[in-house]
Amino acid sequence: MSDSPIISVHNLHKWYSGVHALKGVSLDFKPNEAVGLVGDNGAGKSTLINILSGLHTADEGDVYVEGEKVSIANPRDAMDLGIETIYQYNSMVPIMSIARNMFIGREPLKMSIGGIGILDEAKMREQSVEAIADVDLHLRSPDALVGELSGGQRQGVAIARAMHFRSKVMILDEPTNHLSVKETTKVIGFVKSLREQNVTGIFISHNMHHVFACCDRIVAMALGEVVLDKPVAETSIDEVHDLL
Ligand SMILES: Nc1ncnc2c1ncn2[C@@H]1O[C@H](COP(=O)(O)OP(=O)(O)O)[C@@H](O)[C@H]1O
Numbered sequence: 103m104s105d106s107p108i109i110s111v112h113n114l115h116k117w118y119s120g121v122h123a124l125k126g127v128s129l130d131f132k133p134n135e136a137v138g139l140v141g142d143n144g145a146g147k148s149t150l151i152n153i154l155s156g157l158h159t160a161d162e163g164d165v166y167v168e169g170e171k172v173s174i175a176n177p178r179d180a181m182d183l184g185i186e187t188i189y190q191y192n193s194m195v196p197i198m199s200i201a202r203n204m205f206i207g208r209e210p211l212k213m214s215i216g217g218i219g220i221l222d223e224a225k226m227r228e229q230s231v232e233a234i235a236d237v238d239l240h241l242r243s244p245d246a247l248v249g250e251l252s253g254g255q256r257q258g259v260a261i262a263r264a265m266h267f268r269s270k271v272m273i274l275d276e277p278t279n280h281l282s283v284k285e286t287t288k289v290i291g292f293v294k295s296l297r298e299q300n301v302t303g304i305f306i307s308h309n310m311h312h313v314f315a316c317c318d319r320i321v322a323m324a325l326g327e328v329v330l331d332k333p334v335a336e337t338s339i340d341e342v343h344d345l346l
């Protein structure tokens with residue numbers, strides 16, 4: 103297995119008017135590792151990952167994916183590079199079905215008799231059922247509306263979507279906020295299982311216990327800078343706490 107980074111960021115800077123939110127962040131993310139990104143509110147965690155997921159662009163610095171310098175101008179570019187992000191309030195459309203949500207932006211088409219591309223509903227339903235079963239999520243029907251699901255189930259659908267489309271990097275920004283204990287345990291289990299599926303995980307949480315439970319490496323940020331970067335076995339919750 104290659105140990106060269108799947109994503110490298112070099113000297114990233116980001117300003118929001120007067121706020122210097124990222125002050126020269128450089129980091130490597132290796133294939134198959136789960137990295138826990140921790141830090142206080144305002145540390146710059148979301149800013150960093152929003153640059154990787156195409157919601158923001160850096161004012162300075164470079165991003166490399168598998169050794170190639172890339173420009174991630176929007177979420178579509180990120181998706182095309184194999185980077186999927188699951189947010190605290192994820193990007194599901196509540197009034198649409200699970201099957202439709204699974205394929206947002208990537209709808210499969212089939213030809214109508216008149217030769218016009220139409221949505222292949224059967225394919226979306228079938229593949230949704232498969233994708234959901236693959237992440238060990240039990241939902242009654244792909245036709246259920248996402249708005250009827252619990253927070254944890256929605257996260258599950260978002261994770262199923264990312265896995266189904268073979269993302270290489272899965273970013274989870276505070277995915278356990280507002281989840282029940284049981285649902286949180288499930289998300290932690292998902293993060294743990296990414297490694298076996300050859301997916302790099304970047305798991306952001308202000309809950310140190312969640313991160314320590316499932317990550318291989320801990321990166322701590324404070325005031326826009328990386329203040330610690332160590333394998334989980336070589337650090338502790340206390341050490342990280344003292345730096346924040
Ligand atoms: N869209 C924005 N506009 C202005 N300031 C922002 C914006 N997003 C973040 N910030 C500021 O940038 C800094 C880093 O925020 P953020 O990346 O959200 O940190 P974290 O995710 O670690 O809590 C904070 O000072 C925050 O107030």
Ligand SMILES: [Mg+2]
Binds near residue numbers: 147149
């Ligand atoms: Mg944040």
